[in-house]
Amino acid sequence: MSTVVGLTGVTKEYPGGVSALRGVDLTVEEGELLGIVGPSGSGKSTLLHIIGTLDRPTAGSVHIAGHDVAKLSDRRLSALRAQHVGFVFQAFHLVPGVSARDNVAEGLLYSGLSRTVRRRRAAAALERVGLADRLDHRPHQLSGGQKQRVAIARAVVGEPALLLADEPTGALDSASGAAVMELLRDLNQEGATIAVITHDTEIAGRLPREVRIRDGEVVADTGDAVSAHGVGAAR
Amino acid sequence: MTRRLKAARLGPRDVLHVGSAGLRSRPMRVVLSALGIAIGIATMISVVGISASSQAQLLRELDKLGTNLLVASPGESMFAGEDVKLPEESVGMVGRIDGVQDVGATGDLDASVRRNEKIDEGDTGGIVVKATTEDLLKVLRGEIGSGSWLNDATGRYPSVVLGHVSAKRLGITGPGRQVWIGDRYFTVVGILAPLPLAPEIERSALVGWTGAKRLLDFDGHPTSVYERSTDASVGDVRKVMGATVDPRNPQNVKVSDPSSALRAKAATEGAFSSLLLGLGGIALLVGGVGVANTMIISVLERRYEIGLRRSLGATRGQIRIQFVTESLMLSGLGGLAGVALGATATGVYAGSGGLPWVVPLWAVSGGFAATLAIGTVAGLYPAIRASRLSPTLALHAA
Numbered sequence: 196m197s198t199v200v201g202l203t204g205v206t207k208e209y210p211g212g213v214s215a216l217r218g219v220d221l222t223v224e225e226g227e228l229l230g231i232v233g234p235s236g237s238g239k240s241t242l243l244h245i246i247g248t249l250d251r252p253t254a255g256s257v258h259i260a261g262h263d264v265a266k267l268s269d270r271r272l273s274a275l276r277a278q279h280v281g282f283v284f285q286a287f288h289l290v291p292g293v294s295a296r297d298n299v300a301e302g303l304l305y306s307g308l309s310r311t312v313r314r315r316r317a318a319a320a321l322e323r324v325g326l327a328d329r330l331d332h333r334p335h336q337l338s339g340g341q342k343q344r345v346a347i348a349r350a351v352v353g354e355p356a357l358l359l360a361d362e363p364t365g366a367l368d369s370a371s372g373a374a375v376m377e378l379l380r381d382l383n384q385e386g387a388t389i390a391v392i393t394h395d396t397e398i399a400g401r402l403p404r405e406v407r408i409r410d411g412e413v414v415a416d417t418g419d420a421v422s423a424h425g426v427g428a429a430r
Numbered sequence: 431m432t433r434r435l436k437a438a439r440l441g442p443r444d445v446l447h448v449g450s451a452g453l454r455s456r457p458m459r460v461v462l463s464a465l466g467i468a469i470g471i472a473t474m475i476s477v478v479g480i481s482a483s484s485q486a487q488l489l490r491e492l493d494k495l496g497t498n499l500l501v502a503s504p505g506e507s508m509f510a511g512e513d514v515k516l517p518e519e520s521v522g523m524v525g526r527i528d529g530v531q532d533v534g535a536t537g538d539l540d541a542s543v544r545r546n547e548k549i550d551e552g553d554t555g556g557i558v559v560k561a562t563t564e565d566l567l568k569v570l571r572g573e574i575g576s577g578s579w580l581n582d583a584t585g586r587y588p589s590v591v592l593g594h595v596s597a598k599r600l601g602i603t604g605p606g607r608q609v610w611i612g613d614r615y616f617t618v619v620g621i622l623a624p625l626p627l628a629p630e631i632e633r634s635a636l637v638g639w640t641g642a643k644r645l646l647d648f649d650g651h652p653t654s655v656y657e658r659s660t661d662a663s664v665g666d667v668r669k670v671m672g673a674t675v676d677p678r679n680p681q682n683v684k685v686s687d688p689s690s691a692l693r694a695k696a697a698t699e700g701a702f703s704s705l706l707l708g709l710g711g712i713a714l715l716v717g718g719v720g721v722a723n724t725m726i727i728s729v730l731e732r733r734y735e736i737g738l739r740r741s742l743g744a745t746r747g748q749i750r751i752q753f754v755t756e757s758l759m760l761s762g763l764g765g766l767a768g769v770a771l772g773a774t775a776t777g778v779y780a781g782s783g784g785l786p787w788v789v790p791l792w793a794v795s796g797g798f799a800a801t802l803a804i805g806t807v808a809g810l811y812p813a814i815r816a817s818r819l820s821p822t823l824a825l826h827a828a
């Protein structure tokens with residue numbers, strides 16, 4: 196088992212004096228599925244952005260897939276995201292007017308694969324999320340749950356070391372939301388490492404590991420034991 | 431699991447693909463913002479094209495008329511008012527110069543030409559009566575508009591051929607009419623077609639050489655000697671012509687090349703109006719500002735897309751390339767449309783004026799290069815802004 200995410204003393208202060216994160220330590224091992232919960236404004240999205248290298252901390256260190264993020268240039272950081280991290284957003288962010296298959300293939304655009312390979316893998320990823328019969332549908336021809344499954348296919352098509360989802364069920368009704376969570380659980384069963392932000396404590400309670408955040412601090416982590424062991428094992 | 435981190439390059443096809451994505455989703459905006467550039471380029475292409483077409487027409491005409499014609503005429507006399515004429519035998523002498531093919535001559539007469547005897551003698555209407563040798567028409571490569579040229583028979587009787595300007599001024603439209611020259615009526619036997627190389631003949635009434643001697647007291651001294659030589663010998667002929675025409679006073683002989691005036695005219699036709707060109711340039715600049723504006727709006731509208739691409743692994747450079755490509759395509763489309771429009775406008779102008787259709791390649795490539803330069807400049811600032819957007823800011827809840 197290897198460490199996918201290693202945060203130590205991560206602090207994020209926004210200009211204007213808002214401290215969104217204060218000294219967060221978090222370790223995620225390969226194959227984990229964890230839920231990040233907490234009240235609105237507690238710093239969940241900020242934490243996810245930092246884990247996903249979309250943002251840098253003001254203090255503390257971030258290791259993703261063995262790389263020290265602080266030491267990476269924009270180009271290398273971008274490569275890290277292209278190769279190791281997949282994102283799923285509450286608002287889907289699919290490209291309108293473009294087929295489901297091409298939307299998913301866009302997830303491999305910056306990976307250096309040829310267009311033919313990208314489209315072939317996109318078809319396979321859509322099949323994996325149960326949308327084999329919707330390859331040529333445009334986003335406006337899909338339901339909310341289907342759109343989110345397309346977005347998940349786009350996030351996993353590159354087989355990232357880490358899948359990050361910020362309230363993936365936030366814009367969905369409970370049935371579609373449950374189906375999306377089921378899909379994430381299946382992907383985790385197949386080996387994917389996944390971190391999900393959710394408001395829904397019921398959903399979070401059913402996940403193998405739950406990290407609670409309040410006012411920028413981790414107040415509870417059901418995976419503490421695992422993470423302590425992981426830190427020891429990592430380099 | 432630590433793979434080496436190296437950002438992958440986007441292939442040219444992928445760059446075109448991401449660069450055109452924004453355009454494909456908003457065709458109307460593309461048309462409107464490319465329009466300014468299209469108008470600018472179209473103006474410039476048609477200004478250059480129309481003047482090039484007019485010039486080509488003149489050069490083509492010049493080619494037909496030939497550049498191997500020389501005219502010898504008396505120069506400024508040292509004594510004012512002295513009636514300078516060329517020696518009688520000069521025509522024959524010029525004909526013996528190496529390379530000379532045809533020689534013709536005219537001699538100015540004192541007589542005036544009038545519609546009838548009642549019109550005042552001083553009222554010449556700017557028309558000069560000249561005696562002419564029969565070969566003149568051949569030397570000038572002139573053509574008869576209507577009727578016939580002077581020949582041995584008609585040259586001896588009171589008959590006259592009018593230049594087309596003279597005919598118009600006298601109000602004569604065809605042969606058969608009579609005009610009053612000196613003290614008798616002459617019959618108009620022909621009217622010449624326009625002679626671009628010899629405007630002085632267009633404004634003449636031509637009488638045969640022997641007829642003029644008999645009927646109008648012509649002394650047989652030519653005023654102008656026209657010669658046509660081979661193209662290769664024009665320079666040599668020019669050198670010896672003065673001395674050949676008047677061996678005793680070669681300095682009194684002026685030798686001119688009528689085609690040089692036409693060449694000068696062609697050169698000025700080729701110099702297009704810089705005012706119109708400047709207007710085209712302004713339209714192009716305004717078009718460039720329009721493209722820059724469209725690009726800035728496009729970047730603002732697509733913050734989510736930019737954030738998404740960054741999260742998928744796009745580098746700052748790849749975001750910049752995407753938007754510069756978009757801007758280049760936008761202005762390039764305008765440039766293409768402008769070239770097509772300008773070429774069409776030139777074609778319509780040329781077609782209606784019977785001119786050859788010429789759109790210089792340098793104008794097309796120059797115009798297109800200008801569009802690409804404008805596209806790059808207009809796209810650079812928005813592209814840099816796009817690449818500096820924080821990926822998280824771009825992704826904050828929709």
Ligand SMILES: Nc1ncnc2c1ncn2[C@@H]1O[C@H](COP(=O)(O)OP(=O)(O)OP(=O)(O)O)[C@@H](O)[C@H]1O
Pocket residue numbers: 209210211213214215233234235236237238239240241242
């Ligand atoms: N770009 C920013 N500039 C300044 N302050 C910010 C910025 N982004 C977030 N914040 C602040 O940081 C804190 C944490 O925000 P964050 O978005 O991480 O909360 P969250 O837990 O995701 O909340 P929610 O559940 O409502 O999405 C908030 O107080 C927020 O106002």
Ligand SMILES: [Mg+2]
Pocket residue numbers: 239240241361
């Ligand atoms: Mg949030």
